[in-house]
Amino acid sequence: MNNTFVIEKPGTIHWKQLWSLAALYGSVVIGWIAYQNYQPRLLEKFEFKQFALPLLIAQAIILVATPPIAGRMGDRYRKTKGHRIPIIMAGMSFAAMIFMAVAFTLFSNPGEVFKWILPVLIILWLIAMSIFTSPALSTIELFTPVDELPMAMALLTIVANLLYSLEPVIVDIIDFVGAPLTFVAGGALVFASGYALRSTSLDLFKQRGGHEPAVEKDDNNAASPYGKIFVLGIALGIATTVIFNFFPDILEQHLPGNFSGKIKIVGILIISACSSFFMTIPVNRYGLRRVLMVSIGVLGVSMLVIFTSTSMPVLFAAVAIYGIAFTAFSVSALPLAMERSFAYEKVFCVGIFFSGVALPDSVVNILQALPQYG
DSSP: OSOOOOOOOOSOHHHHHHHHHHHHHHHHHHHHHHHHHHHHHHHHHHHHHHGHHHHHHHHHHHHHHHHHHHHHHHHHHHTTSSSSHHHHHHHHHHHHHHHHHHHHOOOOOOOOGGGGHHHHHHHHOOOOHHHHHHHHHTHHHSSOOOOGGHHHHHHHHHHHHHHHHHHHHHHHHHHHHHHHHHHHHHHHHHHHHHHHHHHHHHHHHHHHTOOOOOOOOOOTHHHHHHHHHHHHHHHHHHHHHHIIIIIHHHHHHOOSSSSOOOTHHHHHHHHEEEEEEEHHHHHHHHHHHHHHHHHHHHHHHHHHHHHHOOOOOHHHHHHHHHHHHHHHHHHHHHHHHTTTSGGHHHHHHHHHHHHHHHHHHHHHHHHHHHGGGO
């Protein structure tokens, strides 16, 4: 049996639904920027700095373990309810509620007893964001023909990279409005974008009889290649972690300008965003697997040059090449993972993929925090 999930739909992308998905993905990115900006401050303000490492460990466990669990739930809902929207809406509503709860906690300036609710809310927020992200991103297959998945991924890559490139501006806005209003806005943004995805998705399902195509496991279905999908996610996670955790220091030391390293990696993100749609051309011509393997090789070589070279022109060239290769990898990795997944457990495999993506950054964050607790 073919392991590709084939859905009867026109040979064009459903752009309204895809833009709704991109908006939801954008709200997740903004939510993470807000979280990473305020979590250390909140721990310091409420005298919870001693919990920074335990929270990082809990964050790692949640980000790695939750996506497959949410994916399995999404597949189950797809089988019993006709689509995966219920698990997406449950996670999105939970996340919005936690945003609002954090905002209320900060507005009320809780006393000694009630301040202990804050670490609990942080854990719940991490769980909530993880519950709906993988099932939501897996809906990309419903909105996009199989051969156009790289194009759809290019849009999501552009949204994510542009938002991360605007992180300094977003952080300035967050600092200006303050923590309580930031979490109120975050909750509203997640809820609004999730509701938009729900509305447009249900409209599409109605055109197809109200449900996603039924997919059952039969005796000929072997298990999907979980290990390969997980490793594929880890590879993308490593490529992303290197950009955000290691390149800033290198670029700050060796590239000219009075800007911080975090500002200088904006160039990589902009290169990646600008080249996203162009990367679909070689993917469509040579195939997902070939482009992905070449991009991994180019990423490895350019990363080695960036870590070892002190020549400014060479470093500039290596950074630009890394940005382009990172784009090729980004637009082909998830489509390849979905292509390798059996239809009856598609959302579960997407969860495994994002579990792998989260692992390298989680490990690096814990290792970087350990010296402070030595």
